[in-house]
Amino acid sequence: MGSRAFFLSLRRARFVEGFGAANEWSPRRLLSSGGAGSELVEDAVVVEEGDDLKSRIFRLRLPKRSVTNVIQKWVGEGNGISASELRQISKDLRKSQRYKHALEVSEWMVTNEGFELSDKDYADRIDLMTKVFGVDAAERYFEGLPTSARNTETYTALLHSYASLKLSDKAADLYERIKDSNLAFSALTYNEMMTLYMSIGQVEKVPSVVDEMKRQKVAPDIFTYNLWISSCAATLRIDEVERVLHEMSQDSNSNEDWKRYRYLTRIYVISGQLSNLESGGLVEAEKGITQREWIAYDFLVILHASLGKKERVDQIWKSLRMTKQKMTSRNFMCVLSSYLMLGHMKEVGEVIDQWKQATITSFDNSYCSRLLEAYREIGLIDTANAFHMLLIEKNCISGNDP
Template sequence: MSSKLLGFLNRLTSRLNQSQSSSEKALILSSSFINGERSYHIRAKKGSETLYSKISPLGSPGISVKPELDGWVDKGKNLSFDELMRIIHDLRKRKRFTQALEVSEWMNEKGVCKFTSVEHAVQLDLIGRVRGFLSAESYFNSLPEQDKTNKTYGALLHCYARQRQLEKSLSHFQKMKEMGFASTALNYNVIMCLYTNLGQYEKVPEVLAEMKENKVLPDNYSYRLCINSYGAKSDIEAVKNILKEAETQPHMAVDWNTYAVAANYYIKAGLTDNTIDALKKAEVRVDTKDGIAYNHLITLYAKLEKKDEILRLWELEKSACKRCINRDYINVLESLVRIDAVEAAEKVLEEWELSDNCYDFRVRNIVTVAHIDKGLLEKAEAMLLTEKEKGSSPNTWGLLAARYLEKGEMHKAVDCMKAGLSFYVENKGWKINQQVSYSLLNWIGDEGSVEDVESFVKLLRKAVPVSRQMYHALIKSHVRNGKDVDGLLEKMKADKIKEDEETRIILSTIQQKASLSEPL
């Protein structure tokens, strides 16, 4: 199964069918374990300072939030249980699990409230995420018996499954079944998801069969996991059959996500009619304000190379959603460029430029790269130059440099590579094409001035370690321009770069020139 599809399936774990109970929602993977027993929503007065407003900006995971918590109490300010739980919920949502755990543990230590099984489940889940399943297991074992409920049992099961502990997960799940804590689809789904992550697709339908045997009603996620298990083994007939079964269930309505998963496998099997049928059914089930759903359907239509359908859904998305954010523009632009509908992509880009969305170079970059791929290099360069002050992608400048190099337009290639290097930031995803950079380095060493070569090498050293090729280019430019190279040779030695055959050839040129210049 592709990593993209697995990522899509994992994201679907946070989506629950409306028919699910509040207790199921409380234990769903990657969502809060808080259920309807306590309400944690709190509305602060506009402009007033709250504990949430103090902690929320502390985005770095390495920053402790305890000083803010202690400081708040030391100043004698009101401490709201609701707000503390809101902070935990927000930090979890932003994947700031260490900080969320700090808040939860601080609450428990300070006795802000008596923890129920709900709060224990939240803390147990956070311990598992931050310190691992063994620490979560230890916390669970330390709980009093009255707090070992379906919530805390479910939280520990998630911890085991998240770290792919199959034996522990199955043993723990068996105990949950014996205690009557496995009466809904939720925890069966955890086991099916675990088998999926382990690549044991043949086990997933067995779990679904066990659910039905135990009179546990499957939900949409149950069927999605099963559809995926058959699709991963290219058993398309089984995909069709399980989807039909889902459609006949009286207790649930198949949602757009489930149809989309099936459609993805129909595309892979080349079943266009089945794909379109599934996509049409998915579309009518989309919440009209759900931009993510529209984006996913647009991506699937791109795989079918259906430009008209992409544009139709894009118009629907714009009219249905309050506003389209940069994520939405990126998705439709990538889909159009993928099917070579560059003119249509340019029109969408114009829409984005007229919107009030914040600047994001990635949006324009999609069309820029498309122009490079089509050989429209001047057009691509013009686009990059217009956004140079706002910041652009060094990778795109590198692509443009490579294409100019292929065409033999060396001056432009060097200028583009220098522009890309000027935007280079370490560990930001650009792995420079050394073959291109060294080809340009070799050319500029033969043709450029000393200043040109020194400038290029200075920029290049930001992105790649110092090399013999850099020194060769510098030496050649010095030789051509009658400059002394002794200082360069000393620096080369200091950088622990030994002379090779090419170095000796370059240096012999110096000696030949020197001998020719001597009077007879």
Template sequence: MILQSTLSPSTPHSLSSTVSYCPSFFPSGSRSFISFSNGRPFNLSIQCSVPQVYSYGTMDYEKRPMLKWVDIYKRISLMENPQIGVASVLNQCEKEGKKVNKWELCKIVRELRKFKRFKLALEVYEWMNNRIERFRLSSSDTAIQLDLIAKVRGVSSAEDYFTRLPDTLKDKRIYGALLNAYVGAKEREKAESLMERMRTKGYAQHPLPFNVMMTLYMKLNDYDKVDELITEMKQRNIHLDLYSYNIWLSARGSQGSAEGMEQVLDDLKLVPTIIPNWTTFSTIASVYIKLGMFEKAEQCLKDLETRITGRDRMPYHYLISLYGSIGNKEEVNRVWNTYKSTFSSIPNWGYHAMISALIRLGDIEGAEKMYEEWLPVKTSYDPKVANLLMGWYIREEPFEKAQNFFNSMIEGGAKPNSGSWEILEEGHIKEGRISEALSCFREAMLAETPKNWYPKPSNVSAFLELCDQEGDNASKEDYIVLLRQLGCLQDESYRSLLVGHVDVEVGEGEGKSFIDNGTEETEGEESDMLLSIAE
């Protein structure tokens, strides 16, 4: 969420995840994207993230002319060696006579955050911090920095930053940024405690902090708490905004209640000042799909398409994925052709949505052709796109085909992510190769993306069973050590998988929930709220 100029709700216009995961509170948002099972039984669960909702006193970027910031942004974002640092780029620009002002730098930060280049965005602010005689940073800027610190260096660093700030500067924006950091890390107790402090200070008089807390409860599958916050808002005469309703719809849908969801929709219709956006209809459609009510879902998708405005790509991704889950190949192709005729270029996630839908439809040949179409036009080699096909090969083809595909990914310039290595691990487990599977698991742990990765419980269980079958206690013990290092053994769901295989001692942090792999973050397009449909 980019801080803007007024305190009124901003107009919704677009939608990780995943979760990823979590939205930024005031400063920015990370998103979750529709991720469907590929070639496996289809099971929908619904989560949501909090969108851009309110604005807090920053300048109106749209009223300023486009200046030299674009060239500087490109030089920063396209650095061949990011280790050189943003400061070197900005210093060089100034040596060339391109002296930048605060508006231009804030615009660069906005774009970097939009595409999730958080480390680079933080370096821009650090460059400004070292020039206090030139740049006066506002409370909004401080909130953005806190948000970036949490994303780049973790919640503890964000807490330290917050503690060092003078109390006079800690307004609702700063508190909101810290609350968002807690929610992003699923720090329930800290988030609830800070929310209570915000209530006491009068910083919880509008929907945004409630939306963020509801997002936390959605991630923790505590849907009753969502209802409690909605009730509190109504009792305190805090008007729900569109995002509050979208989250509420998601919560009711996650409980498998079409009737409950429709009651929320009826409530929304009584508020003439709130107009449902395409996110609303994608939320409702996904619930109907989950419940097998495809006719109602298709009507919602038609309504969704009428809500697409401007140059927003994300609705097309959702339409393709949702039509794919219904099994309507004709509509998948129609939306794809419309998408391609509307935009001169399609981002990686557009191809991700299309390949995923084709695999779900059983059109593997079409998915392979789409992958070949993507290769020469891709903006970068995103392994998440390739993982879709590799995952299908592991499940349906001889292991060698998946291995060869993996090798071709690397030759093509891909840097395998944790998911890539886990797919190979799954294949080695099926082939009964313990040593190779354990090696892939280690590589998955070492991969840079996604952050906070945790293995699929099904793979954990399968590996332990294989070790028992082969009597390989040494590998099993090594695997348990790695699980502990990841923090998985702090979660009851993982610990339960070890019953009968090993005695597990649990360290500090018992009770945290880590199984949220279905929420995968999307490409960094500006978004309001994302609905995550996970396995």
């Protein structure tokens, strides 16, 4: 048996073995090209003149319908198909949360010798297997991969699976294997561990991950800095936040996104959101969200604002207001400053109105005055002037105030 045939048989065996009878659907039925599945497909898919493969697949609404049979029928009609097309279809299916169908597209590539899987293909399969069959199946698939396929992409994908499910012990064990692997990892891998530590409240472990990155000479990205600063802020280490901001300014990879992030974080510190927390700042909030977690939300808003992702700021802010938690002045000021940095004055005005209407956190003109001075202090004079005019318009300050 040649090496190519051996790896194909290994992939098939591991795929079926990993997804046994414990699952609701049998993978043999799901991923086979024959049997009852073909009857279901014939009933489900109407072939329309001029349609393409993606259209046919997306007309399969139920998970039990077989994508494999749709692809086989497409090819059987004499149509060609490329690896890039299949990857894009799988990506679109994932965006639509149709993970089982996306996995079938991937499996079809595995079982057809005309397609060679890339490192990213293997990593995507681990993520999809976690979603469809559970993390144990993804873990068995990873361990069954040939050594050459157990690389930075697949290690990171499995680590992401553990981290997203908050499986801290499994993640820690895999992280140790990663450190001993002699492979070159990017900031993404370390960010996964930092995200996990933040999500389970072990913020004190984040700096050790940063130290490991530095030992391995891995360049941090803006997400690294966001997680690092969030961990410092969560424990109210303001001096450490300032030190990290200074390190960011010296980073050779610094760009406009990082500049906006530094601005926003400086505003956050200058205007007093950290230093003026309620006494005992890490106490539990009314419904169980700690001040640490609120600060992490603030820095998530700051991160997306720095990347120019207004829609994500909108989503996070809407989610925060729907939690029925006690909103603090710090939260209002954080989102105000983010919309200001993005130049969306309409939204700035809406947040001021929401703050004034809040029943728990009273609007205080002095907070907006501090925010105004913070923008002036870092030299964003035009933004400060626009905010000043809006505050006058909203009767937050008088026209005589500086």
